Amino acid sequence: MSENKKKNLFDSIKSKGKSLEAEMSFFDHIDILRKHLLRALAVVTLFTCGAFYFSDFIWHSIIMAPKDPNFWTYRMMCKLVEAFPNVISQEFCITKIEAKIINTQMAGQFTLLMNSSIVAGLMLGVPYILFEVWLFIKPALLEAERKSASGFVAFASLLFILGVLFGYYIICPMSVNFLINFTVSPDIENTFQIDSYLSTVLTLTIGTGIIFQLPVVIYVLSKLGVMTPQFMRKSRRYAAILILVIAAIVTPTADPYTMLIVALPLFLLYELSIMISANIQKKKLLAEKEFYKN
Structure with missing residues (x-):
């Protein structure tokens, strides 16, 4: 066999070995990801079972609470009216919420119970899901990247919890009150299906938790x-308009105070995102200077 043929044969064997190694590495990563997903699923299932066991408390004290005039948010709104009667309108104090919520399907209430338990399990399991995500991507990061992103799970979990609480105690009751009491004509009685009510509560609550992840998204995009x-500073005026539009959509009331209450945390999140992006850029510039010095 000639030298050229031998060389071609060896090159072919090497390339085949590299491709096989890459395939093995790919499937190894898939297997590792599967293990992380199974652990996260087990924890979510555990939380779902716990939510199912405490379903009475979840439904009466959490899900249906924004429909009750004695809800914490409504009581605080009335106290604000009492404290600032010349500044805040009396309409800001909510003392009556009248609406009938019905179920029109035979298995509707059981389905709602199962769905609400699963959603509760997912929400409670978010910190652990983020922890499993961190464990999966951690080996692929450099030592410096691991240190800079070491607080990812705690920071993202905290933002999600704050977003859920803000959505549940601020956005949700204001929107629910407006939509329940709004009427085009006094001859039309508001009667809502329970799945519509549950969908509204969950969308506003979980949606706000996701929106509060903006600093995490900006962190990743800045790293990339x-x-x-x-760019974020130049786009601040457009971001302000977008935030006000979002606040107007999620709080469909004519009261400007309600919209500003919702918009304020979003403005703060945007400014926090600018600070995070600026800090990452500063570290990149310092690293480049150190590299060129050496």
Whole structure:
């Protein structure tokens, strides 16, 4: 066999070995990901079973609470009216919420019970799901990247919890009160299906938790070089308009105070995102200077 043929044969064997190694590495990663997903699913299932066991408390004290005039948010709103009667309108104090919520399907209430338990399990399991995500991506990061992202799970979980609480105690009761009491004509009685009510509560609550992940998204985009603080500062006026539009949509009331209460945390999140992006850019510039010095 000639030298050229031998060389071609060896090159072919090497390339085949590299491709096989890559395939093995790919399937190894898939297997590791499967294990992380199974652990996360087990924890979510455990929380779901716990939510099913405490379903009476979840339904009466959590899900149906924004429909009750004695809900914490409504009581605080009335106290604000009492404290600032010349500034805040009396309409801001909510003392009556009248609406009939019905079920029109034979298995509707059981389905709602199962769905609400699963959603509760997912929400309670978010910190652990994020922890499993961190464990999966951690080996692929450099030592410096691991240190800079070491608080990812705690920070993302805290933002999600704050978002859920803000959505549940601020956005949800204001929207529910407006939608339940709003009438086009006094001849039309508001009667809502329970799945519509549950969907509204969950959408507003979980949606706000997801929106509060904005600093985490900006952190990742800044690390990738997609987002810069200069761009975010230039886009601040457009971001302000977008935030006000979002606040107006999620709080469909004519009261400007309600919209501003919702918009304020979003403005703060945007400014926090600018600070995070600026900090990442600063570290990148310092690392480049150190690299060129050496």
